[in-house]
Amino acid sequence: MRLPETPQETRIQCTVNGRAARFHVHPMARLLDVLREQLKLTGTKEGCGEGECGACSIELNGKLVNSCLVPALHAEGTTIRTVEGVADGERLHAVQEAFIACGGAQCGICTPGMILAAVNLVERHPRPNEAEIREGLSGNLCRCTGYIKIFAAIVRVCQKTGSNQ
Amino acid sequence: MTGRARYVDDFTLPGMLFGATVRSPIARGLLRQVHFEGDIPWKEFTIITAKDIPGKNCVALIQEDQPCLAAHFVNHPEEPVVLLAHADKCLLEEARRAVRLEIEPLPAILTIEDSLARKQVVWGEDNLFKSFNVDKGDVDGAWTSADFIVEGEYSTGAQEQLYIEPQGMIATANPRNGVTVWGSLQCPYYVHKALAVLFGLPKEKVRVIQMETGGGFGGKEEYPSMLACHAALLAWKSGRPIKIVYDRAEDMVATTKRHPSRTRHRTAVTRDGKLLAMDIEFILDGGAYLTLSPVVLSRGTIHSAGPYSCPNVRIRSSAVATNAPPHGAFRGFGAPQSVFALERHLDQVAKAVGLTPDELRRRNFVREGETLAIGQVIREKVDMPHMMKRAFKLSDYYAKRRRFAEENLRRRVKKGIGFSTFLHGAGFTGSGEEYLASVVGVEATPEGHVRVLAASTEIGQGTNTIFTQIAADALALDYDQVEIAQPDTANVPNSGPTVASRTSMIVGKLVESAALELKRMLTDSGFLQEGYTPAEFAGACARYIRKFGLLRSTSQYTPPAGVHWDDEKYQGDAYGAYAWGVYVAEVSLDTLTYETRVEDFVAVQEVGRVIHPVLAAGQIEGGVAQGIGYALYENVVWQEGRMVNGQMTNYIIPTSMDVPPIRVYFEEVPYERGPAGAKGIGELPLDGTAPAIVNAIENATGANITRIPVTPEVLMEALEDALA
Numbered sequence: 001m002r003l004p005e006t007p008q009e010t011r012i013q014c015t016v017n018g019r020a021a022r023f024h025v026h027p028m029a030r031l032l033d034v035l036r037e038q039l040k041l042t043g044t045k046e047g048c049g050e051g052e053c054g055a056c057s058i059e060l061n062g063k064l065v066n067s068c069l070v071p072a073l074h075a076e077g078t079t080i081r082t083v084e085g086v087a088d089g090e091r092l093h094a095v096q097e098a099f100i101a102c103g104g105a106q107c108g109i110c111t112p113g114m115i116l117a118a119v120n121l122v123e124r125h126p127r128p129n130e131a132e133i134r135e136g137l138s139g140n141l142c143r144c145t146g147y148i149k150i151f152a153a154i155v156r157v158c159q160k161t162g163s164n165q
Numbered sequence: 166m167t168g169r170a171r172y173v174d175d176f177t178l179p180g181m182l183f184g185a186t187v188r189s190p191i192a193r194g195l196l197r198q199v200h201f202e203g204d205i206p207w208k209e210f211t212i213i214t215a216k217d218i219p220g221k222n223c224v225a226l227i228q229e230d231q232p233c234l235a236a237h238f239v240n241h242p243e244e245p246v247v248l249l250a251h252a253d254k255c256l257l258e259e260a261r262r263a264v265r266l267e268i269e270p271l272p273a274i275l276t277i278e279d280s281l282a283r284k285q286v287v288w289g290e291d292n293l294f295k296s297f298n299v300d301k302g303d304v305d306g307a308w309t310s311a312d313f314i315v316e317g318e319y320s321t322g323a324q325e326q327l328y329i330e331p332q333g334m335i336a337t338a339n340p341r342n343g344v345t346v347w348g349s350l351q352c353p354y355y356v357h358k359a360l361a362v363l364f365g366l367p368k369e370k371v372r373v374i375q376m377e378t379g380g381g382f383g384g385k386e387e388y389p390s391m392l393a394c395h396a397a398l399l400a401w402k403s404g405r406p407i408k409i410v411y412d413r414a415e416d417m418v419a420t421t422k423r424h425p426s427r428t429r430h431r432t433a434v435t436r437d438g439k440l441l442a443m444d445i446e447f448i449l450d451g452g453a454y455l456t457l458s459p460v461v462l463s464r465g466t467i468h469s470a471g472p473y474s475c476p477n478v479r480i481r482s483s484a485v486a487t488n489a490p491p492h493g494a495f496r497g498f499g500a501p502q503s504v505f506a507l508e509r510h511l512d513q514v515a516k517a518v519g520l521t522p523d524e525l526r527r528r529n530f531v532r533e534g535e536t537l538a539i540g541q542v543i544r545e546k547v548d549m550p551h552m553m554k555r556a557f558k559l560s561d562y563y564a565k566r567r568r569f570a571e572e573n574l575r576r577r578v579k580k581g582i583g584f585s586t587f588l589h590g591a592g593f594t595g596s597g598e599e600y601l602a603s604v605v606g607v608e609a610t611p612e613g614h615v616r617v618l619a620a621s622t623e624i625g626q627g628t629n630t631i632f633t634q635i636a637a638d639a640l641a642l643d644y645d646q647v648e649i650a651q652p653d654t655a656n657v658p659n660s661g662p663t664v665a666s667r668t669s670m671i672v673g674k675l676v677e678s679a680a681l682e683l684k685r686m687l688t689d690s691g692f693l694q695e696g697y698t699p700a701e702f703a704g705a706c707a708r709y710i711r712k713f714g715l716l717r718s719t720s721q722y723t724p725p726a727g728v729h730w731d732d733e734k735y736q737g738d739a740y741g742a743y744a745w746g747v748y749v750a751e752v753s754l755d756t757l758t759y760e761t762r763v764e765d766f767v768a769v770q771e772v773g774r775v776i777h778p779v780l781a782a783g784q785i786e787g788g789v790a791q792g793i794g795y796a797l798y799e800n801v802v803w804q805e806g807r808m809v810n811g812q813m814t815n816y817i818i819p820t821s822m823d824v825p826p827i828r829v830y831f832e833e834v835p836y837e838r839g840p841a842g843a844k845g846i847g848e849l850p851l852d853g854t855a856p857a858i859v860n861a862i863e864n865a866t867g868a869n870i871t872r873i874p875v876t877p878e879v880l881m882e883a884l885e886d887a888l889a
Binding site: 036041042043044045046047048049050052053055082083084086087092096099100102103105106107108109110111112115133134135137138140141142143144145146147148149150151 | 166167168169170171172174175326327328329330331377378379380381382412413624625626627779780782783786787788789790791812813814818819820821822824826827
């Protein structure tokens with residue numbers, strides 16, 4: 001659909017992966033497109049464009065959201081984390097390491113969203129039970145793994161961090 | 166993992182335009198005219214119709230019946246007619262909606278029944294894409310000696326592959342340099358062939374490069390050829406790079422799905438449960454064009470008689486034309502349809518004879534030295550009774566069967582446990598591998614790094630890991646000394662398509678033999694002695710390259726001795742090897758809401774030696790999850806040949822809330838002709854999952870459900886019938 005001529009593009013400022021970001025966009029542009037096209041953060045994927053698959057999951061002020069459903073205006077003043085902001089430089093996050101060790105990624109297209117959902121989950125529930133794991137990932141569809149190895153990756157992360165405490 | 170992997174939609178070229186496709190709104194008709202309407206600056210657009218095609222207007226595959234763009238007729242909803250390109254995506258979408266196709270409607274064929282009855286002839290002379298006959302023994306002579314004759318009809322719905330990355334392609338094209346495409350695809354050389362025919366270009370002027378591919382499952386086997394043709398036509402005319410990425414709705418309604426099927430069984434059996442005769446009719450709905458339907462039909466036909474020994478078998482199978490978008494490859498490739506029918510039917514046969522489902526099967530399993538319906542003598546050390554015993558122990562099958570029967574009497578939520586026993590042929594059917602004659606190359610650098618050159622694509626199933634492991638093991642190197650070349654038809658030989666559970670077993674074997682040949686080249690030239698270290702290997706490579714210039718070996722498929730398939734008679738060794746499976750499903754279903762849940766799943770299989778346990782288990786778990794969707798949730802709703810629920814909101818696949826524990830076990834029997842003893846694995850789990858689940862539903866309720874998906878509506882109807 002062609003967006004209406006008005007309102008005009010607007011200037012938006014937010015923090016993305018720890019850095020200040022500014023962009024000019026139509027206020028109703030999808031945050032997903034802003035991230036991918038303006039900020040060149042193509043790790044966030046589009047799978048369905050209607051908030052069902054979770055491939056475009058990001059954290060907005062610490063909450064997991066589908067960026068395909070978030071208007072750019074909504075990002076004003078927020079703190080955003082995308083998959084590019086999960087690892088610490090070259091050092092992978094424990095969740096990413098566990099996905100690799102357990103075979104939690106196959107084709108990789110759902111993985112960025114799934115990683116954010118998993119990171120968000122273990123930050124909210126450091127020792128999640130099975131129901132919490134399933135619930136925490138229920139907005140992210142994976143067609144390759146049957147989820148089993150993703151569950152295993154989360155259990156592994158929690159056991160590891162648990163033993164460090 | 167970090168977001169750095171680049172898929173086609175993450176890739177941009179300077180000056181790139183976006184492409185869109187105008188499609189037929191109706192199932193069948195005569196294309197009269199195309200009108201460009203609305204307040205659209207049409208002059209800014211690149212516009213392509215069938216007239217702009219430089220070569221042949223077809224998407225070349227098995228036959229050349231499918232046009233790249235409809236010219237005079239449309240034969241299915243969503244058939245492509247006009248292509249548009251523009252730099253502004255929003256304006257492009259507006260323009261797409263402003264193209265009006267003037268089509269004079271013709272009556273359409275929308276069901277298998279109407280196609281068989283030839284209510285309209287919509288393809289060829291008789292609506293038949295392909296038919297096969299299998300005749301073993303004397304079926305007609307067996308009916309009189311039967312104690313029981315059991316009949317049944319079974320049907321399966323279409324299934325959408327629903328890879329999470331939609332189809333996408335980027336193209337550059339001009340008469341001087343030819344055509345280059347980058348895309349999300351499984352089979353670079355299928356796309357290569359289609360482009361060469363469409364443009365009438367010599368092979369070396371066409372280049373196909375696979376990008377990271379976000380799932381395929383067969384859905385990116387043949388359709389990417391169509392998409393590549395479209396992107397390349399727009400690039401050719403506009404002189405600019407073109408990107409076409411489908412949105413989910415377009416991907417779901419326009420691209421291929423699993424063939425719907427109808428199977429009829431008539432089975433003669435003795436009082437003590439020996440199968441005397443199997444009379445099977447297996448029909449697939451192929452959609453509007455032939456695409457891969459003959460090959461899908463062939464696999465489905467061969468698998469329709471299962472892992473059983475029966476002296477008299479007759480199979481009549483056909484793939485028929487309808488005015489739906491062409492159905493195509495999807496993991497399992499015809500077998501999930503026919504295995505569903507057989508495994509449901511055998512539970513009915515057991516009931517008729519008065520045996521348990523397991524005892525009936527135990528009395529009929531094929532054993533080493535016995536023959537399958539197509540006359541193939543089993544030379545593998547198959548032991549289905551043992552696998553069944555193991556699966557039953559792991560699932561606590563007998564105890565649960567007893568307990569559920571008791572508890573179900575007083576519960577609203579009924580529980581049931583059921584199973585299926587099945588085989589899956591690995592590699593191409595019949596003489597397919599012989600025709601393909603796949604090639605793999607292995608080359609080494611002076612630093613001792615080895616590169617595997619193959620057209621097999623990594624689509625999430627682990628090709629690159631498996632090839633690395635096979636090559637490193639063959640050459641006694643560390644895994645980090647081996648790399649896998651990006652599939653690019655300019656750099657890798659044609660090792661065939663990435664389909665048919667053939668990548669590990671067939672292509673992997675070629676990787677192994679090419680690697681061993683490379684080693685032989687080094688030892689024969691005297692630069693390398695057995696028992697070498699990686700450093701000595703590197704030294705030998707450097708000396709060899711200094712002396713001869715290039716260190717590269719290739720290996721080409723040759724059929725193993727003693728394996729024969731007769732295309733004319735449709736008889737013989739249909740596959741070099743089979744994988745074998747016994748799957749047990751436990752379900753609960755609510756007799757108030759008619760919801761079914763799979764509570765536990767045990768998958769026992771024999772796939773030769775397991776090369777990589779984590780990847781192998783991942784293949785099975787993912788396949789079982791897709792099978793659960795096939796059995797219970799994934800319902801393509803058709804209206805006038807068009808899918809009307811082309812959204813993830815109303816086409817439902819299993820989520821993390823829906824999958825049971827999927828417990829995977831391997832029986833390891835090394836297959837001497839596979840790399841390190843391995844056989845094919847990828848498609849197997851789609852065959853046995855749905856029938857195990859529906860057999861469990863019957864165990865819980867007594868309802869004989871003969872179709873999938875078992876949506877709550879189907880279950881409600883079946884339970885009401887069972888009570889009536």
